[in-house]
Amino acid sequence: MVKSILGSARANLLRTVVLCAVAPILGAVAVRALPEIPDLSGYQSYKTYDPIVMADLRYIVWRGSGVKDCAALSLYRDLRDQNPDRQLMAKAIAAFGEPECGQSNMLALKQAAEYARSVGRKPEADIFDQLAQKTFKPQFGKTDIAAELKVPAKAKAMVLGETTIVLKPGMRVGTQVERVARDWASYEMRWDLSRKLIPATLIGYHEGAFVHKIAEFANIEITPLAGTLIAKKGEQWYGHGLD
Numbered sequence: 001m002v003k004s005i006l007g008s009a010r011a012n013l014l015r016t017v018v019l020c021a022v023a024p025i026l027g028a029v030a031v032r033a034l035p036e037i038p039d040l041s042g043y044q045s046y047k048t049y050d051p052i053v054m055a056d057l058r059y060i061v062w063r064g065s066g067v068k069d070c071a072a073l074s075l076y077r078d079l080r081d082q083n084p085d086r087q088l089m090a091k092a093i094a095a096f097g098e099p100e101c102g103q104s105n106m107l108a109l110k111q112a113a114e115y116a117r118s119v120g121r122k123p124e125a126d127i128f129d130q131l132a133q134k135t136f137k138p139q140f141g142k143t144d145i146a147a148e149l150k151v152p153a154k155a156k157a158m159v160l161g162e163t164t165i166v167l168k169p170g171m172r173v174g175t176q177v178e179r180v181a182r183d184w185a186s187y188e189m190r191w192d193l194s195r196k197l198i199p200a201t202l203i204g205y206h207e208g209a210f211v212h213k214i215a216e217f218a219n220i221e222i223t224p225l226a227g228t229l230i231a232k233k234g235e236q237w238y239g240h241g242l243d
Helices: 041-046 051-065 072-079 083-101 107-120 122-133 204-218
Strands: 172-175 223-224 230-233 236-239
Touching: 041 083, 041 223, 051 083, 072 083, 072 122, 107 122, 122 230, 172 204
Parallel strands: 172 223
Antiparallel strands: 230 236
16 A cells, blocks of 8 residues: 655645545545546536536636636635535635635635544544644655465365455445546536435446445445545655555
């Protein structure tokens, strides 16, 4: 597993509209570079009642076209919402975008830290606090993963991976967001950033269909893993090792 993360260099901390990562870690905005989008017209004309989704749409056009839309940040910054997870997401995105527009991100970083604490996400809260105080010093490192497969002579079955996970009713299963809760490429953007999903709301193809199958086997709690913070060093991106 890659370990230790995030830098105080603002340019190396990005928020992406592509929320991803299947992992047993509840972070919050997965952050990676936006892939090239050949046609932005669908995003420019899309209408939604959700201010965060609308902000994300404008953010996609900003990143996809290279034309700044600093006013889009106000949709994140001025969000009126009682859901602390949504507020955390919005304030974090605003904080990472404001320096590009010549705006101070001190307040947004502090607000993000407060919301992170309120939902029990202490690692993120600590990072936002240190970024606001300009004291955060990342440590980057790698852990090599050694692979070895010894198949017994009389084996009749095989498990891919070192362990199995037995699904039990009520178990929380973390999934990626894209193609499970929403899909930018197909303009399926109804997900409201809620922390729990029911099978009926899942994207009906690709990973969404797979998660739906899992839910059919056990009455699980589906949790989209959105909001993970990562940092760039050189040309490599690093995520938190949580150690």
